[in-house]
Amino acid sequence: MNTLAYAILGLIDKDKVTGYDLTKIFSDSVADFWSAKQSQIYTELKKLVDAALIEYEVVIQGEVLEKKVYSITTKGKEELAAWMHEDEPPLSQSKDIFKLRLYFSEQLTSQELCGKFEKQLEKCQLLLTRYTIKFNEYDSSDIPTAKIGDYLLLKGAIAHLRTQIEWLNESLAYIQK
Amino acid sequence: MNTLAYAILGLIDKDKVTGYDLTKIFSDSVADFWSAKQSQIYTELKKLVDAALIEYEVVIQGEVLEKKVYSITTKGKEELAAWMHEDEPPLSQSKDIFKLRLYFSEQLTSQELCGKFEKQLEKCQLLLTRYTIKFNEYDSSDIPTAKIGDYLLLKGAIAHLRTQIEWLNESLAYIQK
């Protein structure tokens, strides 16, 4: 089983969802630390059903539209619990094209590089705004146990973005001088 | 052409290297923002030679061992320059199993979660130490133009790790209370 399978298992365990719901979750709420495309999700769901780790109930939406609402099985819960207790792998090595290009920055003029930094800054600031809005929806004095993970992750993502923005600004100043 | 191809092109442009050298570079110096395995590197080198973006000279190491020292062609330089000027893609979505598990933290006891945070902290601290040693090798008042990218990237990686460590410590305190 791959990580995506466990991610799906965990999400279904949190809440009964359809494949469509998962698609949205993987492109929005958990996108900061895991992502998957629609086609991958549907194929993985099928495998999980075959492995009897999840099952589904067909629900009629409107007149005829059948949707599959998935839930986790006992066997699925066991698998998920076992995975949760596994040792963590080495620190994740992310791939970042912006940084890669920066490593080859001799190729660009100072002006061109600054332009790239400015665009990157904008993107980070936009995302920071979105995350901050989300964060402000929490009442920090009263986080329900089930939401502690979400809360801490969001806090981490915001801290990371702030540091990134600070670094981009400092680097920009450094290049301009 | 995929990003790995451009990464290799950029590295060969910086310095004549062998496939073996690239393998080390991708697992050490640039691993923080791009990585690749040995098998992938050798296949990609072959493709780049076929596309006439790089060429190689066979050098005899010792008595008989033939090694291929790659260099970039004019066509390769053009391709690299074109790629460098492309617009940046959306902010990279990294995949992080530690964070994914944190999202499902209800599955774990407080003690278990703390254990995971402590282990993660150790890993981050170890890496920070390594990066700091590297950073101290620079004379910050005199960075040669060709090394500005390296320097800024290292600075960014250190800032990122410090923030990560701070976040892990705060989160640990939060869970323990």
Next chain:
DNA sequence: CAGCACATGTAATACGTTACATGATTAC
């Protein structure tokens, strides 16, 4: 009734990892 969101699936292709396979050079 139009346009967007909801809903599910498959096929082809591309990218990445693990494992296999082999041999020379160097430093101790």
Next chain:
DNA sequence: GTAATCATGTAACGTATTACATGTGCTG
């Protein structure tokens, strides 16, 4: 002389993306 490092390559498999393919439901 032996172990670590240098050096190159392929095969099989696993994971991920893009594109194809289709149809319903809801809101204005």
